[in-house]
Amino acid sequence: MTAAGLVYSPYLYEIHDDPYPTYARLRDEAPVYRNAAGDFWALSRHADVVGAFRDNVRFSSAHGVSLDPAASGPHAHRTMSFLAMDPPMHGRMRGLVSRGFTPRRVSELEPRIRELARGHLDAALAKGDFDFMDELAGRLPMDVISELIGVPAADRDEVRRLSNLLVHREEGTEDVPAAGVEAAFTLIAYYADLLADRRAHPTSDLTTALLAAEVDGDRLTDDEIMGFLFLMVVAGNETTTKLLGNAWYWAWRNPDQRATPFADPTRIPAWGEETLRYDTSTQMLARRTTEDVTLHDTTIPAGERVVLLVGSANRDERVFSCPDVYDLDRPEAELQHIASFGFGRHYCLGASLARLEARVCLEELVARVADYEIDPAGIRRVHSSNVRGFASLPTTVTLR
Ligand code: HEM
Secondary structure, eight states: OOOTTOOOOTTOHHHHHOOHHHHHHHHHHOSEEEETTTTEEEEOSHHHHHHHHHOTTTEEOTTOSOOOGGGOSTTTHHHHGGGGOOTTHHHHHHHHHHHHSOHHHHHTTHHHHHHHHHHHHHHHHHTSSEEHIIIIITTHHHHHHHHHHTOOGGGHHHHHHHHHHHHOOOTTOOSOOHHHHHHHHHHHHHHHHHHHHHHHSOOSSHHHHHHHOEETTEEOOHHHHHHHHHHHHHHHTHHHHHHHHHHHHHHHHOHHHHHHHHHOGGGHHHHHHHHHHHSOSBOEEEEEESSOEEETTEEEOTTOEEEEEHHHHTTOTTTSSSTTSOOTTOOHHHHTTOOTTOOGGGOOTTHHHHHHHHHHHHHHHHHHEEEEEEOGGGOEEOOOSSBOOEEEOEEEEEEO
């Protein structure tokens, strides 16, 4: 189905600026959209996006979940681990990793996350004006992953710099830039050394737990563990950084909504959830059809790339009331439908960690800050094919 003048591509800067009017048109005029030049299809309605997430037989992840050529194809699992696998490989890997990445390990991190957030916040507030992305949101998630993995404090800035290079895209390019590919190799080498060290000197970190993980005599190989460590960086770093920035930005833009968590900190989780719905950091994920799929009278042939527009599903008026309003008082029944962590077998393994980080970081902010302003002239977005959020949010705070 095509509609006159309707163009969607995750590489367009105008889509990065504001994808939502295009999403609304896609949902209404072309729910099974074809971008012939880019050689992909796009699903934008909530029901279709959720249906494809749940149908991992016809919508395969085996070629990765990105349109970027360097990150897609049959070898995608080498860098994307089980995110780029179908059953039964997916179940085996996720099962083994889950032995180490347990809910208990995540919840036990809370005091350490708070300490890390306070440290970054102290330094930022001491400066008076600070960049929310550079000083806080851009630091905390990677530090938390490094904490989990067992990366020593001295290496964390460099590991964060390399991880950020992986997801940045220059305008006009539709692939991982050379600097990103180089950063990937450097990170892989770094993790290989870490693994060798933990094998010789076990600790209580996740890397050591993954080396010991076993299901019925089956264990993870070193390559598989490195693939997973790499996946955590790709899947859990930028996404959480951008969630924090988006929460800060949209609360600033909506003072009536901002007042709620600042007056009553028990409402901070609602701030995180509504941000996840309203402007999620992971805007889309790709799949590949394994057979012909017919939706809304249009047939997508087997072997085609299909992007699932998560950001559009979250604004679907068929599911959410007044979807374009940022509203922290949404009924619980609506919150169940937020598509931001996916659905089915690939449901985000780090969802509870992302929520914990967001809650703790926002709690620490609200405890210290009475109100804030963002300088509109200094706001800058990142340009990425699937991550949505800010590179810069210059902030001035009024302290409590
Ligand atoms: C706001 C933050 C986050 C968002 C929006 C997010 C979003 C998602 C989504 C949509 C998926 C499903 C992908 C698919 O179906 O193809 C996913 C998978 C995954 N996420 Fe997250 N994520 C976030 C944070 C994290 C964190 C903090 C971690 C871990 C440190 C993490 C680890 C993973 C992993 C390992 C998978 C693969 C699961 C699988 O394929 O079985 N994520 N994430």
